[in-house]
Amino acid sequence: MKKILSRLLMSAVAVGTLIGCASEEDTIIMAPVPVVTSEFTPDQQWSASAGKGVGHFFSKLAPEYAYGKVFVASRDGLVKALDPENGKTLWQNDLEEEVSARLSGGIVAAYNQIYIGSENGQLIALNQETGELAWRVVVDGEVLAAPVADSNMIIVNTSRGMLIAVDQSTGEQKWTISTDVPNLTLRGDSAPVTVSGGVFWGTANGRLAAAIVERGQLIWQQPIGMPQGSTEIDRLVDVDASPVVIGSTLYIVGFNGQLTSIDLQSGRSMWKRTYSSATDLATDGSRIYLVTDKDYLVAVDARSGTELWSNKKLEYRQLTAPVIVNNHVVVGDSEGYLHWINRTSGEFVAQQLVDDSGFAVGPTVTPDGYVIVTRNGDVKKLTINK
Numbered sequence: 568m569k570k571i572l573s574r575l576l577m578s579a580v581a582v583g584t585l586i587g588c589a590s591e592e593d594t595i596i597m598a599p600v601p602v603v604t605s606e607f608t609p610d611q612q613w614s615a616s617a618g619k620g621v622g623h624f625f626s627k628l629a630p631e632y633a634y635g636k637v638f639v640a641s642r643d644g645l646v647k648a649l650d651p652e653n654g655k656t657l658w659q660n661d662l663e664e665e666v667s668a669r670l671s672g673g674i675v676a677a678y679n680q681i682y683i684g685s686e687n688g689q690l691i692a693l694n695q696e697t698g699e700l701a702w703r704v705v706v707d708g709e710v711l712a713a714p715v716a717d718s719n720m721i722i723v724n725t726s727r728g729m730l731i732a733v734d735q736s737t738g739e740q741k742w743t744i745s746t747d748v749p750n751l752t753l754r755g756d757s758a759p760v761t762v763s764g765g766v767f768w769g770t771a772n773g774r775l776a777a778a779i780v781e782r783g784q785l786i787w788q789q790p791i792g793m794p795q796g797s798t799e800i801d802r803l804v805d806v807d808a809s810p811v812v813i814g815s816t817l818y819i820v821g822f823n824g825q826l827t828s829i830d831l832q833s834g835r836s837m838w839k840r841t842y843s844s845a846t847d848l849a850t851d852g853s854r855i856y857l858v859t860d861k862d863y864l865v866a867v868d869a870r871s872g873t874e875l876w877s878n879k880k881l882e883y884r885q886l887t888a889p890v891i892v893n894n895h896v897v898v899g900d901s902e903g904y905l906h907w908i909n910r911t912s913g914e915f916v917a918q919q920l921v922d923d924s925g926f927a928v929g930p931t932v933t934p935d936g937y938v939i940v941t942r943n944g945d946v947k948k949l950t951i952n953k
Contacts, residue, residue: 638695
């Protein structure tokens, strides 16, 4: 029960609400909506529905564009494939059980299937052409982060500190790696990434871990943050962001930790900068973009770690992870605004109010536009009209 209560508490921390003893110093105030003169207005191509969406739950079910389709899902179990040209439903499958399906990790497309994880400790595979269930397996812990596909395996990082690889066609478990999970953690997990035969992921005890994909053999662990302070909250060091790889260099950030650049061959850090974040990074190849725990949007030079700019005007607006769309950095917020920022200067270039239910995830880029999904399940495809 203590672990459940702890995770519920830290879900409040993750969305920037009040924690601890009430006082004026503790009160977190959301910044007002910035006044922006938009340089462009997106054109809406179509709208559709992803059922009830994710509501106010943690689930981060970003749309996936693959196989000439847009795949969307709702937390209660509705999964759809949409035509990217007109938004019409090509197929749908309702995975709801007697209790909610509680879908939360995904969507990932690979091997002619799509894969989604759930808070019920399940990993699910659907045929991408028909939506039919290919397999459903139980894994050790909630699947809150997107899986990754590599070497005919699907690899997931669970809330119990288990990195689990299963066969992509059958769901049969191939290997498992266990890492320590502190008593108190943030609500979320790092989505693993694979490159050059290795798999890399953040852990709840403040480390970046690396393993060999084929064998599931742990290679090394690199500390990203060290517990400090007198309280359990002060000592949180979760690495919940997914690593980003540019060439032979990996970038990762932790909560109460550091933004760290790591050489993949040696596993040694090249530079470290003090930033605290539990949100995925974005990159355009030369810069790293991150949203801090105060919802500051920051750009850092990938080679040196030098801060290029910091935009603090969206403080505590509960931002999504940043996404690069049409050469802009884009974030959504809890009140349903999309904010477009110049990659070079960090200044606002456009802003749109989409839906007051807000955003859990940022846009998904398609070849001719981008797709957004709101917390209440509205799906829209838009293009930029300058």
